Amino acid sequence: MTQAEAHHTTYSATFYPAKPAAPTLLSLNEIETLCLKAARGAGMSWGLAEEAGFAAGWLAAWGIDGAAALLIQLQNSARCAIDVHERHWTETNGAKLCPIQLGATLGDHAALAAGPWSAPITIGAVSQPILLVPFLARAAKACARPLSLTWPGGSLVIPASGDVDAAAITALSRVELTMLTFSPTFDVPSRKATGSTTAPISAATLANLNILALRTTVPASDASRRGAGAAASDND
Amino acid sequence: MTDSTLLCGQVSDVAAFRRSPDQVMRLARMGSAHPTRLSFLRQMLRRMQAEAWHFDRPVWQIDAKGVGRAVYRATGPARTYSLVAFAHDLPDDMRSDRVIATAWDATFAMFDGDPTEADLDRLAANVPLQEAGRISVCELALSRANRSVRLFGHVVDRLSKGQQPDPAEVASVGYLMRTTAVYGAGKFGAADRDVIADREEVSAPFQVEMLTVWHIRAFCADLVEHLAAVKGGAQAVRLDPATRRALGVGNSTGLGMAPFLVRHPVLLNNWMMAREEALARVRAQPEADAQDVTALYLALQGFIANAALWHSSHPIQITKLADLRADLNCIHARLNGWPEAGTHPWNTLWLWGETTLSLEGQEALLALMLEPHGDLIDGLGGCMSADEVQSQRIDGAMTIAALRRILQQNYYWALAIDFTDPVNTARFWYVSEEKLEPRLGERHDEPGADLEQPLCIARLVQALHAALTGLDDTDPVAEFLMQHPEHRFALRRVQIMSRRPFAEVRDNLIAADVLPIDLMRCKLAFFGASRFDPRSDKWVRISLFQDMPYPEDFNTKTTL
Numbered sequence: 001m002t003q004a005e006a007h008h009t010t011y012s013a014t015f016y017p018a019k020p021a022a023p024t025l026l027s028l029n030e031i032e033t034l035c036l037k038a039a040r041g042a043g044m045s046w047g048l049a050e051e052a053g054f055a056a057g058w059l060a061a062w063g064i065d066g067a068a069a070l071l072i073q074l075q076n077s078a079r080c081a082i083d084v085h086e087r088h089w090t091e092t093n094g095a096k097l098c099p100i101q102l103g104a105t106l107g108d109h110a111a112l113a114a115g116p117w118s119a120p121i122t123i124g125a126v127s128q129p130i131l132l133v134p135f136l137a138r139a140a141k142a143c144a145r146p147l148s149l150t151w152p153g154g155s156l157v158i159p160a161s162g163d164v165d166a167a168a169i170t171a172l173s174r175v176e177l178t179m180l181t182f183s184p185t186f187d188v189p190s191r192k193a194t195g196s197t198t199a200p201i202s203a204a205t206l207a208n209l210n211i212l213a214l215r216t217t218v219p220a221s222d223a224s225r226r227g228a229g230a231a232a233s234d235n236d
Numbered sequence: 237m238t239d240s241t242l243l244c245g246q247v248s249d250v251a252a253f254r255r256s257p258d259q260v261m262r263l264a265r266m267g268s269a270h271p272t273r274l275s276f277l278r279q280m281l282r283r284m285q286a287e288a289w290h291f292d293r294p295v296w297q298i299d300a301k302g303v304g305r306a307v308y309r310a311t312g313p314a315r316t317y318s319l320v321a322f323a324h325d326l327p328d329d330m331r332s333d334r335v336i337a338t339a340w341d342a343t344f345a346m347f348d349g350d351p352t353e354a355d356l357d358r359l360a361a362n363v364p365l366q367e368a369g370r371i372s373v374c375e376l377a378l379s380r381a382n383r384s385v386r387l388f389g390h391v392v393d394r395l396s397k398g399q400q401p402d403p404a405e406v407a408s409v410g411y412l413m414r415t416t417a418v419y420g421a422g423k424f425g426a427a428d429r430d431v432i433a434d435r436e437e438v439s440a441p442f443q444v445e446m447l448t449v450w451h452i453r454a455f456c457a458d459l460v461e462h463l464a465a466v467k468g469g470a471q472a473v474r475l476d477p478a479t480r481r482a483l484g485v486g487n488s489t490g491l492g493m494a495p496f497l498v499r500h501p502v503l504l505n506n507w508m509m510a511r512e513e514a515l516a517r518v519r520a521q522p523e524a525d526a527q528d529v530t531a532l533y534l535a536l537q538g539f540i541a542n543a544a545l546w547h548s549s550h551p552i553q554i555t556k557l558a559d560l561r562a563d564l565n566c567i568h569a570r571l572n573g574w575p576e577a578g579t580h581p582w583n584t585l586w587l588w589g590e591t592t593l594s595l596e597g598q599e600a601l602l603a604l605m606l607e608p609h610g611d612l613i614d615g616l617g618g619c620m621s622a623d624e625v626q627s628q629r630i631d632g633a634m635t636i637a638a639l640r641r642i643l644q645q646n647y648y649w650a651l652a653i654d655f656t657d658p659v660n661t662a663r664f665w666y667v668s669e670e671k672l673e674p675r676l677g678e679r680h681d682e683p684g685a686d687l688e689q690p691l692c693i694a695r696l697v698q699a700l701h702a703a704l705t706g707l708d709d710t711d712p713v714a715e716f717l718m719q720h721p722e723h724r725f726a727l728r729r730v731q732i733m734s735r736r737p738f739a740e741v742r743d744n745l746i747a748a749d750v751l752p753i754d755l756m757r758c759k760l761a762f763f764g765a766s767r768f769d770p771r772s773d774k775w776v777r778i779s780l781f782q783d784m785p786y787p788e789d790f791n792t793k794t795t796l
Binding site: 104105107108111145217 | 279370373405419423424425426427428429430628629630631632633666667668669670671672675678682683684687690712713714717718721722723724725726727728
């Protein structure tokens, strides 16, 4: 096959040209679906794979290529175990924390005393930290409270509206691996996202996400071919 | 109207007439669903009529072989939508309804606005390729259709000789072309649902898709007349209005559609709740007006006529059709003398149906009873869309005790299934590597169950329930999920369900006897599809817009 392929789980295949001349602008739906499948293909649980799709889609709507960040993460590791000691969160085995699992978990803790909206939390080492932002923005909006992120070399505030300043998160998108501190803070002005994606995806990112996505599929067997179509011809 | 105030007061006790999710959300009943006046194509037609939309065909460049392009334009009070159609010359050996096909008799895109020549050229380079092409944020849907070889040829032939097609042929097939996919909402680069979510005219579910299919129907009728004129010259005639109206547009659908209702629980809940609320409102009415009784009779006559024309060669549907026809006669007999003295005659009729009719007949009775009550129920159409994004966030503060309570209240049916019995895990849903299409496998005979799609909700929820054993009631679920990300999918599902009683199909979707066509029929009925004709237990053909107006009929009415 000369084409890189992904599939939609409820509809048919999406075929992306293997080597398009320019990066492809996928729709939000396509990014979410492709990234969900790639994350699952890389070994994430279905529930976290859904979060991976959400995060990549959210970033694309803010003009950031979250799919590329996700791909790097998936190629390195799709699983981690979070260890909480006092208010310091690390990976149990001393590895790097996965931003999808960490982000989802922080979001789950939005309304809890153990969460970062109640008191500061420090994070050992997390890779691709830009992927945390969608979860924090969603949770900030849900609990209507702002949150500050600081890391060596930068900081940003996620407003209570959840609508971040795209310029402010661009700096974080260049960070591969970092320690982080989350703290409750004062609110800042916010902006709205556009509602459609504005971050094109490179041919290489697409092809590699598709390779991972294909790992969720089952090779054909005679039995599966038999059961797939109509029982009669379509030339009637 | 003063009556409506009175009516509201009298039907305020609607809750007492609602059906329970336990009764409604079973596969066998969902697989007996009929289109109602809340169906999405009916909602679209009502809006277009009320808002006096105007329709025209600014482009018709189809040659003597039936190859070329055409544009069908719908202009409403706020915006214009244009169906761009490409007609092709397809050899018979390339005609396939399956998603693996690479060529079709006709291909379509719904353009957001008025396309320029450059837009048409761009679409001409992509739309005929379907999945292998790319469309843009300027397009809202992508579709394709194949001819009914038999009827299409017959109609062209007859018209070219100056004759109308044989009514029996028209009735037996019912459409000139059948669509084999209608992709919306961001597929293949199209605009995302978010782009149109705040547009009132397309806010109800699948309105763009319905508009696409409705115009495809008009294109098919125009195309046969064009080809007949080419073939017959001055001798050729156009379709007479009655025949034209009797033609719907077909749709051929495989397993790909089946998981939709499972993957969109919020949407499913809202569709079902609106329909069930409509039924409850009708049942709650203290009286039946003479006018409404007449409307019910008329609706029943329409149903009986449709059931007479509805054919299927599939054993399951043949039995169901026999049940339906017998039940419609039964309803007809029951209406003799109805409404009797006493209050709540609609409820009396309904309760009679529940004890007398098959599931086919009961769900047909539901559709019939809604028909006379537009003023009472049509507004519910506005409650059928869903903001699915909002429901995705997990409430981590929920306690384990609350989670256990919701599981026991809403998923007791799932917890009761014995998944150690191989019969209850006989099937598995997966996506094929070869064709990238959803399929249903035999778990105990075929490889691939380790790559199962998460559609076996009952089993996933049961596993979640088991994992809660021994946990402290006061712990938040956030802590549980931190340790057990493998249950995140099921836990999200349970939280979605906690406030949406109709979100879940209350059956085992991997049981040996599961029928995917039941899921498909339910969804297609909400679209407004009729003539449900299974080609296997995983594949179905239906008809849309049969006996309904064409776009140009609305122009005539508005100019009168």
